[in-house]
Amino acid sequence: MKKSICIVGLGYIGLPTAVMFANHGHQVHGVDVNESVVDHIRNKRLHIEENGLQERLDQAIDSKAFTVSTTPVKADVFIIAVPSPIKEDKTANLEYIRSASKAIAPFVEKGNLVILESTVPPRTVQDVVIPELIPTGLEIGTDIFVSHSPERVIPGRVFEELVSNDRIIGGVNEESARMTSDLYRSFVKGQMHETDDTTAELVKVMENTYRDVNIALANELAKLSATIGVNVWEAIRLANFHPRVNIHQPGPGVGGHCIAVDPWFLVELNPEIAKIINLSRNTNDGMPAYTVDMLCKILEAKGIDTYDAKVAVLGLAFKGNIDDMRESPSLNIIEEAQKKSLNVIAYDPHIKTNNIEVQTQSLEEALTGAVAAVILTNHDDFKQLDPEKLAGIMQHKIIIDTKQAIDREKWQAAGFEVYVLGDSKNSPL
Template sequence: MVETKESPVLLIIGTRPEGIKMAPVYRALKRAGIPTVVCSTMQHNQLLTEVLDLFEITPDISLNIMRSGQDLFYLTQAVLQKTKETFLAVQPSLILVQGDTTSSMAAAMAAFYLGIPIGHVEAGLRTDDIQIPFPEEMNRRLISMISTYHFAPTPAAVANLLAHGIAHETIFCTGNTVVDALHSIQEKINTRSVSIRPDIKDRVMLSKQKGRDIVLLTVHRRESFNGPIERILRVVKEWAVEHPDTEWFYPYHPNPQVVKAIRNVGLMDMPNLYLCEPVSYKELVYLLDAATYVLTDSGGIQEEAISLGKPVLVLREKTERMEGILIGGAYVVGSDPEAIRAGMEWAASYPRRVKREVSQVYGDGHAAERIVAFIQAKYDQLCGKTVQKTSHEQVPVKQRERNASVKKVAVLGLGYIGLPTAIVAAESGNTVVGFDIDEKRVAAISGGNPIIHEPEAYEKLRFVLGSQQFYATTVMEPADYFVIAVPTPITEDKLANLDHVYAAAESVASVLCAGNVVIIESTIPVGSTEKIAAFLEEKTNLKAGVDFFVAYCPERVLPGNIFHELVTNDRIVGGINSASSQEAQQFYKQFVTGNLYVTTAQTAEMVKLIENSARDAQLAFAHQVSSMASSIGLNPYEVIDLANKHPRVNILKPTCGVGGHCIAVDPWFLVESFPQHTQLVRTVREVNDDKPKEVISSITKRVNQWRKDNIGTCTVLLLGVGYKPNVEDVRESPALLIAKQLVGDSTMHALVTDPHVDRAELDTIFDDRVASMIGGLERADIVVFLVAHDRFKLIDRKLLEHKQVLDFCGALYEPLRTPHDGEETYWPSRGAMDFFIVNQNIKRDSSTL
């Protein structure tokens, strides 16, 4: 935490738009010599970091709240709690929030609760429909209600604030700081102090040379999901086809709903539409300046485009930025196809030179100076206020006295299974102690950081910590139930390593009492539960199944949906005897709504292992189909697609191997348990373990051929290192194994990218071989698809022209269905690497997969 001797002005920045619009304020505060602290919530991660780097701002405090699958409930709770802690530590004189984000709203609430003055930058925007935009309209109204000072960007915004009962003397019309930021970046571009991505710059320059209209499209808002966005994109596609003299740029938002719409409409291979992931702010300004007109549902881009004299089609039903509409620089079209077409006709004929009053409707570039001049005049007065530690503060947590009817549960191992299990047990009314030998993990969890990347983990952990239902420790404590959920890796000899399980059992033995129940959730070989029960007997002189009870109950959850599945999935409960089964069943009845099937411990152990082994066998068959088809030059995905037309056939899609913490490991436990009866299981595992080697061999062969045909070092871009699509988990990932080996191969220059895996983790593993997706595509001679992330499927096919492409996960495969006499035909059959990419110099090679 930053230490300050004076009461600083604290800026809250959570998203890219906030970073852009707060940057001029930060710089003006610094120029004025006012003590300033920047607190980044990191509601957006990479996008915000790029903006802060561009404006040369280093946050003093980073809350790092961004999580996979985060929603409004998580964001609100996380920002509210963490900014409260920050404000109490820093003791700021004034909090500045910008706009209408959830970060701004929650931080303003924390300041309000603590009695800290709030300044609202870009105050007064309104649609007067609380649902549009959602949740921004509600956010900005709430911020207005509790702010001390309101920095309105336009006279219209001032009028809105007055209409909502805000006192006139607290409102200051300053202009919009986005114009300040826009002018700053324009100057950097014009003086070439920043560089523009070659893929963007080259296409813009070529379009200008050909005299083409340049159109910028951005559409990503929630209101556009489930229908509107597809209507918009279909109109755009039709217009682009009808007007080949226009050049479209669409930096899309990687939201799954947006990705799905793009794939459904099919924008990936249009010759005059360039599809890419979000561009940095300097590229956005460059595109806005180059554009003939703009289609957007973004509020900030409406302001920026009009400030640059560009006509705008607003892809919303309502806009809070009516100034551009009223002055004739923008046109609201929503998602109506006819309105969009009429709007594009209007925009194409819009005058290239606009009057000054149009381009300055949102400001003259000096808004930040006006805001800071006011703060400077008030600063001494503001410093006279101190943050009150009121009754709103939570008192230190103390372990409460337990009601006799409330059970105490100890969960050993606070990882992907243990921590969610502990939280769910606590939510059901138990007092739960989480035990882990990792002191750093325990400290983080005690502070509200779950460590694991799982939707709802943060807010659920905060809730059970706050309610004193759960706490974490490194010291084993007595309990009624003990749940062992520690990892069980395999050794180099493919045997189960149960060291963690027995260490956990020894910790339990140190506090085990008569009547206690011990439940094992870790994956273990068949027969292990009874051995662990005997181990506990030996350590305690108590009788298992009589004095204490032991059962095995395997987890069956999918990462990304763990909390839901812990409650709703059916569970198998297997005790060492009937009494143990019944005692364990009582524990799960507290929170499991699915069926509970009571059986023996050995049956439960075997069920867990064969579930994952069956999936392993299905994948091995798909991989052998892939090898067979590729060996004679056929496309394996097309072969499987056609085979699955049979009503009783469902072959899985082949990939570069099998990963994850279950399927790639559990079958070996069966082999260990039944060495004489698992020939198929062993063979299946060997087939899947060998798949990455086959992939590496194919890539190496292609690189060697490239070296024969070309001079220099072959650059290979490896797309994806997660163990399956659209997750950040790299445990037992075959793609990660492949990438590590190829990065270490001196015969090539391998680069790695994965938008789902944390960049810091990638940097730790691969150092300077980590590339952005667009940067890697620009440099690559060979592009290798290892993981079928949805975002990889949207790579603009023009970026793959004149490159060799290897697809080991079916990311580029689309069924080729051509109606013929009322039927579908797959003629002609495609080759193993035939993706119909225009001008792509891919030769058919039967060994590519």
């Protein structure tokens, strides 16, 4: 059945979700407080990068099934898809959730459904969303219905996973969960798993915490491997042939709006209980400093003065083939390198505007005169680089690959010294 839907938050999750509903028979109104974002979308221009988004946005707007503005409108369904970041003290900043809930309250009417999609600490629906809906005078679960249905997609594959992934549907009561499941069946082919709202909140945070703890294990193994003559990437590959083992890959840190953030929600609940989670977060947050320490030791071992030495950082996005810099460890690595008086210049082919002072839009500018290049993101563009063309512009042909992104033998044949995170070969650690 066709519904009118008002979606608050038109970022990496809200916008794809909005166009999916619009292109599957619903009338959708998108809301964002950023006037520039609204202007971009209204004119069919993207402010984020996602495979397949442009054509879907064009279809949604051209069919007049999707409109946008900075304020909510009356609708059958309200979906909140705003950020839920952490503050400097690693506690959750829920003001975006609170503000969005408060903003829709004057437009909510009897029979409406309110869905929180944002990933949040357990009890956010109960303690933040519902209190902002109380002034409507409508009874929760009888007059209006409320649920939590967290997104479970990854950048670069959002539309594929919106359709195919199972969804967790957490209603404040059974009717809220049923209504939410019915809505998402408009385009979701995965199964709907209905539960209560607080359990659904915990499930999403648990999923990302599992991945964070697993990555922390991989990073510890990488550090150990560098000291005992082992290539951790090969060791992990072989270990994962065990039918009950799935060790993730190490790296220079953990980024993104989920894995680098969500575990802190559980630590905040009770630090004395969440000790493994806390340690894993600190382990992964420590990888940027470890990476810079590795870089400095390599340069010092080669007799290269690190003071004001130019280092090219390749990759600012938190994962390959996207433009998302949220919580990217590359930013922490740049900061740590600057503390060591290194002269850093950064390049990312997917990020078309200079978002930080040391960023350039030219790979050649980044590499010319550099004593070393550090690959921090496994973009396909980096895998396809021709080392023969780059060998002549760097001051020293040193490559540090933290993502096992390049063909080591190919680069060595071009005269480069290649160092891989977690591989003891030539390791300075």
